[in-house]
Amino acid sequence: MTSPHYGGPGSGPRPRKVDPADRAQLAEQPVSLRRIGALFAPYRWQVAVVVALIVASSLISLANPFLVRAVIDRAIPAQDVPLLVWTVLGMLAVTVAVSVIGVVQTWISTTVGQRIMHGLRTDVFAHLHRQSLGFFTRTRGGEIQSRLTNDIGGMQTVVTSTATSIASNLTTVVGTAVAMAVLSWRLSLLSLIVLPPAIWLTRKVARMRRAITAERQRTLADMQSQIEESLSISGIQLGKTLGAGPAMSQRFSESSLVLTDLEVRSDLSGRWRMATMSIVFAAIPALLYLAAGLPATSGGMTIGTLVAFTGLQGALFRPLMSLLDVGVSVTSSLALFSRIFEYLDLPVEIDDPRHPVPMPREDVAGAVRFEGVVFRYENADRNALDGVTIDMPVGSSLALVGETGSGKTTLASLVPRLHDPTAGRVTIDGVDLRDISLAELSELVGVVSQETYLLHATIRENLRHARPEASDADIEAAARAAQVHELIESLPDGYDTVVGARGHRFSGGEKQRIAIARTLLRDPRILVLDEATSALDNETERAVQTALDAVSRGRTTITIAHRLSTIRDADQIVVLDRGRAAERGSHEELRALGGRYAALLARGGDARAAAEEGAVAERGAADVAPRVQARRRAPRGEEAGDRVAVEV
Structure with a gap:
């Protein structure tokens, strides 16, 4: 037996007595x-x-x-x-x-x-x-x-x-x-x-x-x-x-x-x-x-x-x-x-259901519904979400906008079950998320957030982290769809380049596109984009947005954005205010309504949106509608120029 001061057991701060702690x-x-x-x-x-x-x-x-x-x-x-x-x-x-x-x-x-x-x-x-x-x-x-x-x-x-x-x-x-x-x-x-x-x-x-x-x-x-x-x-x-x-x-x-x-x-x-x-x-x-x-x-x-x-x-x-x-x-x-x-002994707040409903990815269409969702953080004095109900048809896009603290990120975080609602429920194809196994849910829902985390490993290992059994061809296909393959190929070590601690060797836009490729490698039916471009400069944002537009086609997509210009083509825009759905509709409908969404545009909170409003007006609704309809019609896995489906 080693000496009693080997550094393991902890006890009292006062001599002769056991530590009160x-x-x-x-x-x-x-x-x-x-x-x-x-x-x-x-x-x-x-x-x-x-x-x-x-x-x-x-x-x-x-x-x-x-x-x-x-x-x-x-x-x-x-x-x-x-x-x-x-x-x-x-x-x-x-x-x-x-x-x-x-x-x-x-x-x-x-x-x-x-x-x-x-x-x-x-x-x-x-x-x-x-x-x-x-x-x-x-x-x-x-x-x-x-x-x-x-x-x-x-x-x-x-x-x-x-x-x-x-x-x-x-x-x-x-x-x-x-x-x-x-x-x-x-x-x-x-x-x-x-x-x-x-x-x-x-x-x-x-x-x-x-x-x-x-x-x-x-x-x-x-x-x-x-x-x-x-x-x-x-x-x-x-x-x-x-x-x-x-x-x-x-x-x-x-x-x-x-x-x-x-x-x-x-x-x-x-x-x-x-x-x-x-x-x-x-x-x-x-x-x-x-x-x-x-x-x-x-x-x-x-x-x-x-x-x-x-x-x-x-x-x-x-x-x-x-x-x-x-x-x-x-x-x-x-x-x-x-x-x-x-x-x-810590209780697991979000755990697998005792009898999960089978949800194989090939059988899931991807319709999402928020039904009377209420959520309150621990020790909070008010609900972060209060009776939110939203329907998202298969392959549609939803944009969440609102002031800081309005509940956008909280609502989106319910889809991958980072949190569970306090009341109400969130469903995929009519099945409550709490009845789906966490492993299957992670295959159905992909998340790209503003805070991109990359492992201190090679690009290939970072991408394969999403799907360990993925082949090199799958990895390259996902990188092409995320508009980052050419960048990777230009590096001396290509896909074997070490990204460095937390990916700081790459720019914000490059990291975002690698993260998009990593998410795309799982080929999720539902995509959550949590302010994925809000911290990027205009040129980098355009590159990342191009990648996001490509990978979101044919998928049910939830986008959170401060820059309203990135979501004006969304099928449905919901304006959240103190956890409630204050307004909903298309960009043109909400702009014409003259409510909170119009106020966000008029206030110049999104400089790029304000600058592009004239261009939108010139194109008119007749120009916007066909593109939105085309996106709705686009079947998942097609339009090879826009996205590449990665088989599991």
Whole structure:
């Protein structure tokens, strides 16, 4: 068992007491020892073998003191060479046997421990992937990483070593005590005098180290959050543009200084108490020699017996103190188990239905309907959506416009089930989204958002992330449809070009088109475009919009846009105001209505829309209508010049 300050278990910030935060954690999320034991259940036979090996090793090692006594009391005085040879060979055999058993035991126990850690890590990771966006909105990324790495890493030594340490130390203590009593019951009683002060001092030192360890864990978690926030590509960019680099460095330096102090305190904690205990331990052999030399207490003890007993006595207190350390480590680790189990016990707000309705993509037309949808964010004082009803026929396009905070993104996020409505429902071909499996829904609905996220991998790997089984031909077809194939081919490494952290090697428009290709590779029936061009310059926007127009033909499309010029050809435009559908109709109808939509145009909130209004008026409704009708008539997968269907 490693030292109690190995950095895993966390407990109280005050010396001599358990951390109040740990108390609160355990009170809120109690940990059942049966649940911890269940982690070892799949490996019960391996654990049994390990315990058997430990017991055998401990018992075999107890032969050494008796062999030493035979050498000193019989073989050497009597010049009994055969006995001397056999006892020496016996000592070597004990050493070899104990070493081999130790290697085998360590291999099995470490393998079991690592598999348990692997199970915990992957279970927590998979469970967190099932959480809603709300969880990640209210939880720091550094906190999540700390639980997955620091907390589980802190538990690793306990899970790997606790069972073996308990078995080994308990067997050694019991066996040593019996052997000592066999050698000399008088000296055994004398050795027990030191137990109370040794136990008391050990517990005091352990509590002090636990207090420092808890603070050290919190400091490490804070430092990890700082590293994640400050040294990511976005953090570096923000620091440089705001001139915040020195402040970030100063903050990190302060945290590092605190950690340095904690490490020093951890090494020095309880040293004077440990020194006192060392003095006590050192005094015991002296007392034993004194007792062996006095006629009243020697009882005719031989030198061999004294040497053997002294060796056993020295071996007794080490496993005894380790047993106490194991108890301290297990107790302080309960808070870590609680933190991990707390994540595993998080309810899944958006989960697969118990009996999903089959929705194979080839059988889905793609009609979307919002029926009396109401949605309210947690702790919000009003509904983000309030009774919204919208019908979207197959292959039609819907544009959502409105002021910031009107509910556009919230409404669109219901389609891929990033949220579920508080009331009402959203359907695809008449089937409630909550009755469709999440895997099938992700195949039916594709999302392109303003915030494009690319993995730090090659372009090919980024695209294949959407569909791992896609062929190179499928990938290139999707890239062509997204108007980005020529750009990729012009790069020195082509599709094997590494995009860099978060895709910062490419411009905003290039990243958007790669993201469009990635979404198109799944060939979704329904496409959600969440302000996909709002952050782009005019020229880049035109390139991206061309790609979006091509891939949206024949698909049911929901578009959120601040630039009204990008959605004037939409089949249906809905103006949202404080979560309600205030107006709906075509661009010309809403413009002629003179309401909120017309006010958005007149206010110049979309400079390009205002500039293009004259051109729209000149073309007239007669020019717009045929193009809209043509889009409605366009079957999915046709018009090779506009989009390319990618077969699964």
